[in-house]
Amino acid sequence: MTSTAPARLSLNTATTKNWTLREAVDGAARAGLHAVGLWRDRVAEVGTGSAAAIVRDAGLRVSSLCRGGFLTAADRTSTAMALDDNRAAIDEAAELDAPVLVMVVGGLPPGDRDLAAARERVGERIAELVPYARQRSVQLALEPLHPMYCADRAVISTLKQALDLAADHPAADVGVVVDSFHTWWDPELPAQIQRAGAEARIASYQVCDWTLPLPADALLGRGHVGDGHIDFRALTDMVEKAGYTGWIEVEIFNETVWNAPGEQTLRTLKERHLAHVVTP
């Protein structure tokens, strides 16, 4: 561990897309990080048991597993498949000793315009998954996605909505993700972060910046912390005042970042983390 390594910074493997799981874990360890956030596709490449060993042997922890969810289908077959897939994700999270499974809940089914009904289905299916997750000590972390993904990715668009949905369950079973990119614009954010803290539901804090112009692929418009319009110091302050002291995970979808060497990306992550995210 280097002495300048930020203690809480975690590398989400989506940020270094061209690295294998082992490369990302080794890179994070060399950079002095203590945790990585894993995506299921990278885990699947080596198998869950091997992935767990790779992380453990490097002396790291898994901050979160991405992702479960996509629970909005209206038909029985798709729903059964989605629930099966989520149970598999919960099993993987448990085997990886990931405290948190990030849930991206899914958008509107094709041709379906009933947003309220889709949101209701999410609630019902989370309720179905909770006992299974509890048995395996995995917390489901509901992630509100930016409203521009409401139709196709996540019908949960605000932290308030995620917290309202989580309210049916104990905090140890269902928490929420505070992701800067998805939530920074929300006028209710300060109040809802405070609420999330009071309810002990902040399960993950993820950071990347809102940069303009949006790229042709709207999924890839995320920038390094400091490159965009978000006031990270203020946001981190809110999250910490709410009592969250866990990992701060960096998840960046961005062609330019993906094309940069992983070592360089990690250097930038650490610099920006110290310059913008945490109080020195």
Added chain:
Amino acid sequence: MTSTAPARLSLNTATTKNWTLREAVDGAARAGLHAVGLWRDRVAEVGTGSAAAIVRDAGLRVSSLCRGGFLTAADRTSTAMALDDNRAAIDEAAELDAPVLVMVVGGLPPGDRDLAAARERVGERIAELVPYARQRSVQLALEPLHPMYCADRAVISTLKQALDLAADHPAADVGVVVDSFHTWWDPELPAQIQRAGAEARIASYQVCDWTLPLPADALLGRGHVGDGHIDFRALTDMVEKAGYTGWIEVEIFNETVWNAPGEQTLRTLKERHLAHVVTP
């Protein structure tokens, strides 16, 4: 007037971008419409007095003037210029007999990340403009824009926020715009439309659809009603139950729509209005 002309449908001239003001007014009149929404650039091309005469002589009304706003500058010179420009827009609205001036409030100033402060400045500057607008019987209509425009176009992102800001003023002076594209995702929308109605603040109802994928220019991702993911019948029902019986304005920014002949666009507008927006 043709017998099948929808009584409340208004053509916003941004929808037929390649038409001059006179062409748009003539086209709308031929299609049997009773109103047009005007953009200031089209008005400026002929002068406000001539624009008013063109609309009046065709037997139409102006449903709204787009747009005032851009009130978030932090420095004194830019602020003075913005207020001057808004007073000019109010004068134009009055001369055009437009009941409503649509306000797009502006994004973050360059390099500025203090969203809360920018939002506060909007409130202060609306308060400065209200007496001037009142004298000219023009209602300022605060338009929440989709959160994806928060950084560069409008720091007001939800109907609740617009209503909270409007609450400092009489409803006759400050109302809100309900625009389907900008607000459809909002879990608070039903409650806030109801509130807007109870406060008599729905100044304009604008429709166009949320279509995917988002285009390279995120400003142009709007579709004809029925081409996307929004349930217009449900939305119109909410707006009408809230007591709004005014114009339903169609404003579409979309390269394909712009490249279509205006007459065809108007035919589609009428068909979709009857098929999706109003109850037959």
